[in-house]
Amino acid sequence: MSNLTSASTSHRLGVISILVALPFVSLTGLFGKFLTLSPLLIVQGRTVFAFGTLLLALFVLRKRIFFKDFREWLWLMVSGSILGVHWIAFFQAIQVSTVAIGLLSFASYPLFTTLLEPLFFRESLQRRNVFAALIVICGLALMATSTEDTNAIISGSVVQGLLWGLLAGLGFAVLTLLNRDHVRNHSPLLLTCWQNGFAALVLLPWSWSESWIISAEEWGLLFVLGVVCTVGGHTLLINGLRHVRAQVASLLIAGLEPVFAIVFALFLLREIPSVQTLLGGILIVGTTVFMTRKSN
Numbered sequence: 001m002s003n004l005t006s007a008s009t010s011h012r013l014g015v016i017s018i019l020v021a022l023p024f025v026s027l028t029g030l031f032g033k034f035l036t037l038s039p040l041l042i043v044q045g046r047t048v049f050a051f052g053t054l055l056l057a058l059f060v061l062r063k064r065i066f067f068k069d070f071r072e073w074l075w076l077m078v079s080g081s082i083l084g085v086h087w088i089a090f091f092q093a094i095q096v097s098t099v100a101i102g103l104l105s106f107a108s109y110p111l112f113t114t115l116l117e118p119l120f121f122r123e124s125l126q127r128r129n130v131f132a133a134l135i136v137i138c139g140l141a142l143m144a145t146s147t148e149d150t151n152a153i154i155s156g157s158v159v160q161g162l163l164w165g166l167l168a169g170l171g172f173a174v175l176t177l178l179n180r181d182h183v184r185n186h187s188p189l190l191l192t193c194w195q196n197g198f199a200a201l202v203l204l205p206w207s208w209s210e211s212w213i214i215s216a217e218e219w220g221l222l223f224v225l226g227v228v229c230t231v232g233g234h235t236l237l238i239n240g241l242r243h244v245r246a247q248v249a250s251l252l253i254a255g256l257e258p259v260f261a262i263v264f265a266l267f268l269l270r271e272i273p274s275v276q277t278l279l280g281g282i283l284i285v286g287t288t289v290f291m292t293r294k295s296n
Helices: 002-026 028-034 039-060 070-096 099-106 109-121 127-144 147-154 157-182 188-207 216-240 246-268 275-291
Strands: none
Touching: 002 028, 002 216, 002 246, 028 039, 028 070, 028 099, 028 216, 028 246, 039 070, 039 188, 039 216, 070 099, 070 157, 070 188, 099 157, 099 246, 109 127, 109 157, 127 246, 127 275, 188 216, 216 246, 246 275
16 A cells, blocks of 8 residues: 555656756747757757756756766766757757647657557556547647638648647657667756756757857846756656656647747737637646546
């Protein structure tokens, strides 16, 4: 009985950690419009600020900074590279289309996670997770076809946006599964630090040839994106994976992130959502609340 209670408490704490992270993560998409830089430069600046902040935090807190096992460094390089590609695809989707198209197509990743998790961890594919993921996608489709997105839907750029968004979703699903396997043995701060560090290192040869003439305002936005959204949001997300299955975590993020983003867009960009968008959001929130009532 005590083990069941402990598991339930751990699951609840994991869900809370993910929910606290969501406002920070949801702001990320808006930076694709706030910044006029290329996706490559946005991600390069983001990862550099995040890595520097996390490295300083680990040093001040006197936490472990380096790994002794070569295989850990190899895994971090791979996962860091995936992180960089995922973020570039995400911002590219937003810049070639709209914030809505980018976020909604990216939010397809619960389906990738649901299908890939049994292959990664030899676990059974639960019917209710598949069903819930399909409901989430239906809610997202309802939001994507709302009246304010009509111009984007009929334009040629929407195809590019959807394809880049799907690539971002696949990358995030793989990264979530990789983190789940390692987060039980390492600090979320440590993992987030070196994943950002390797992402910055891998992208450097390509970003070096870009124009680095950036205004003070854009440097400030990159700092907020790298420190507040990345360090705060993704550390909490990785911490949540200690206690929550990747399928449930992905449903939470994919279901609620667009809803948070719409609220932020309302206040920061003065974008008023249509009734259809709100109905899609209600469908998504209802599904995620139902899915997180019990631990998988």
